[in-house]
Amino acid sequence: MITVLRLGHRRVRDARISTHVGLVARAFGAGKIIYSGEKDEKMIKSVERVVENWGGPFSVAYEKNWRNVIQEFKGDVLNLTMYGEHIDKVVFEIRRSRKDKLIIIGSQKVPKEAYEYATWNVAIGNQPHSELSALCMLLDRLFEGKELKRRFSAARLKIMPQQRGKKVIRLSE
Secondary structure (H helix, E strand, O other), X not given: OEEEEEEEEOHHHHHHHHHHHHHHHHHOOOOEEEEEEOOOHHHHHXXXXXXXXXXXXXXXXXXXXHHHHHHHOOOEEEEEEEEEEEHHHHHHHHHXXXXXXXXXXXXXXXXXXXHHHOOEEEEOOOXXXXXXXXHHHHHHHHHOOHHHHOOOEXXXXXXXXXXXXXXXXXXXX
């Protein structure tokens, strides 16, 4: 399983982007997201509502001390940073490891310890960019695009793809 650890969430500044981190993590194949920083029940409930309506499995949790999450994690730790090794250099090795994965992404400056805890410090590119876009690309590379065909269980809603317009159907409960 893949878990995303979002470091340093700030309620006022990061509410929308942190919610989107949860949505991207779910849609692109992760099974869980853990937030640290300021506790934000509104943001957590927003992600939980998406899981309720669009299916899972996916969970969201808050942990005040991000170091505890990393230290208790049994598996590979990936620190997603523009200072790391390029994804193309390490993705095969990461994929080959059958261990669970913890992907660390920041919202503000990531403490040096995160780099030291990491099994891999991974860069999508070595230029400034969004942690959200980097998470999308990392997950897509890890799953080789297969995550986009994933079916979610216990969904109440489903999009019917079409050329024009929007069609959402309510599934029987």
